[in-house]
Amino acid sequence: MKGTIGILRLFFPALVLSLIAMFFAWGTGLTRAQSQEQLDTTSEEVGRRSDQEFPVPLTPLPKTITPCRACHGPEKDFPVNFKRREDLLVHKDIKLNHGGARVWCLDCHDPENRDYLLPLSDGKLIPFNKTYLLCGKCHGTKYRDWRNGVHGRRTGHWNGVKSYYLCINCHDPHSPRFKAIEPMPPPRKPWAPKETRAAH
């Protein structure tokens, strides 16, 4: 009797512990399976990894001030001034209107290497021809839509290689909100009796 109870004393905690362990294993296994499923459904969208290539057109950088290291290079030895300020010595034509008080130049441009934008979490600097990686950090939903072709203009072949435009091909990164444009003319009104035309 005593021996049996002893075995039971050992058995029950072991049972409970193994149940708990199984539960966790099973639970996380399910979660992993779910996330795998989600991965599978979203992996059909065009790539999630940061080294995915998109056939984008040339980056529309102004020729006059590139490459940036010509002024911001190590030879020039400018100290990096992290203080937010409005008037810059150069780049006076840029009116920053992006994110209000939350965003400033060095929130996007890499302070050490101005030929690049801020790095990703793996340390790789973002080149200007992959601006979507940077924009996608804050505008993740747009980035995901853009990858799928849902955000942004579509041209070319619907059943062939998709054309992609860089974010900055349409959005001025310093003042990204689209300006209002002049609409094309309204349609002509149809012929109608005078009374109707007067009332329209």
Next chain:
Amino acid sequence: MRENKFTETHFRREKRQDSVSSRDAGKSKGDKFLPDRRTFLAGAASLLGTIAVNSCTWQEFFQNNFRRMSKKEIEHTVQRLQAEYKKKYGKEFVVGSEAPLDATLFGYGLDIQRCIGCRRCVYGCVEENNLSRDPQIQYIRVLRFKDGNMDLEQSTIYYDPEEVPEKGYYYMPVQCQHCANAPCTKVCPVQATWTEPDGIVVVDYNWCIGCRYCMAACPYMGRWFNFTDPTIPKDQVNPNTHYLGNRPRMRNVVEKCTFCIQRVRNGVYPKCVEVCPVGARKFGNLLDPNSEISIIIRTKRVFRLKEELNTQPKFYYFFAT
């Protein structure tokens, strides 16, 4: 504003006009068309002749319905049409007869979060599809609603502000919805309009008898009638056409948006999709799960117009954000 070639237009801007140019203001419409003495006298005798004029050539008179034509007949017809158009417009025309692509069902997405009501799609379509400038036909009509409702009776297509988008309003373009359960194809007495296997609802312009029953049946104002000979400026004619699509039409027949059949059957986006400066228009193959439109339907909240009429449109409106 940031200059880029996508927001500027590369097509002519029309003069803003309010009046209909083919009639005089103030005059009653029919006065211009009252028979004068010469017509009166020649009327009875020339009745048959007028009918002959309407039919142009005997080949056109006896032309078969496109769906019943053999390959050879289609070839002959296409050759004849190409010659006719070249004679009329002075350009080398291509009248294609591309068959539907396999495993393709076209769907269209319109992001009303993005549309700013600029009407570049309207005029892009006019140029691409050889729409009549006078009398003016436009397949796409951009409705402007006040924020807060989607009441069609309170909407307008004649807004003409300095700039768009206007505060307090939103925009929703409407064109032929290429319904899967189309009321228009149901009612045509001669089957001059039908739904192709790739989902496009087309019209055989040479078979249409002009009864306009399909226009009465369409709930979306998708179909338009040529009340007289359409006019296209010769230098703006698009010579890359399809028999069922944008080839120049004749008077007294019905026409409509064909999803730019001349483009999409060659794998290219419709014109309206390409010219939209804000990327509000999406197009693709509903049977392809990786196409933009399939992803939109799967991941965005979509709706279709007049769902209660059970027309099953293939035109999905959605909100991107």
Next chain:
Amino acid sequence: MPRSGFIVETGRRLITGEPIYYFWMTLLAVLAIIGIASYVKQLQVGLIATGMQNYVSWGLYIGNFTFLVGVAAAAVLLIIPAYVYDFGPIKEIVIVGEALAVSALLMCLMFVTADLGRPDRFWHLIPGLGILSLPRSLLAWDIVVLNGYLLLNLAIPGYLLWKAYHDRPVNMRFILPFILLSIPWAVSIHTVTAFIYNGLAARPFWNASILAPRFLASAFCSGPALVILLYQLVRNYTKFHVKDEALFKIAEMIAIAMAINLFLLGAEFFKELYSDTHHLAPLQYLYKGLHGKGMFVPWIWTALAFNVTAFVIFLIPATRKNFATLNLGCVLIIVGIWIEKGMGLIIPGFIPAPLGEVWEYVPTTVEILVSMGIWSIGLLILTVILKIILPIETGEFRKEGPGQGQVHAGLGP
């Protein structure tokens, strides 16, 4: 030879008559020629010569067509009381109704042709040669039933009259099935016409179950009213006898039909006004005006006043049996139903347009002249038919010479 005798005699009869006959035929011929000339102009320019546009794509032509299909159906439906009530006086005179039906049908076909954009492509409608889209297209059905009805209405009286002309007895066993067939066929032509509009989900004004019953009820008003007037004219100018009781009985039927028509109108009013949805808009346009547009409002109220007045006239026996008021009532009802069912049904179906716009319609001079021309041609045909068949009926025009009295070339005593 008998054949040429018939033709020669017919020709002779057509060109001889009283002065009023000459005046009438000349007037109709002039109007017809003007109509044809206007139609030629329409062919030359295109349908832009009419007041129709993309928002209101059917107009005066289809309005007239709708009205006349009702007349054609009702004219023959007089057969029903003739047999159901076994009412002798009507039985004798049905053939005139059939003549009216034939000319109304021909007018319908002419109106539809005038409305077609490409009448040169009419052969596309011929099954076999072209494609007649049965069973899905109601227009295709309408073509079939209208032409079938025309054939029936030509064949049956033709047979009866031919027998009468030759003084031979009628084989009722042969002809009776066709006569009985023409009753449901008459109902069907008008029902199919109603279904043309009824089936369009895009037009809520038409997409109401009440449409087909209203069509039949209003057809039963306008058709018999025309018939009453026609019989009086015929009675006046030929030897054809029409008993007064026949006319009063028809007037009674009109009263019942108008009662139903007004009731159905009331039902429509209630449904739209009480539910107060967007579907009220076409009815509001018609009776009140919509967004400042209301060209049709005075017309429809006039029509309603006419219809109600006529209803009262036909209801009260004293006014029904007085020829002055009876004729007034007939004219009122014909005009009232023409406005209400012809234009007042077609135009508001398009207002407001499917995407909300309100554009009105007014017929152009070309349209009006062509319509008048078609009416004239129809009346010409009617006169010609009556000029031939009535003498056969009365016994004057027989192969072997004038017979005795009014032999019922119709459907027997």
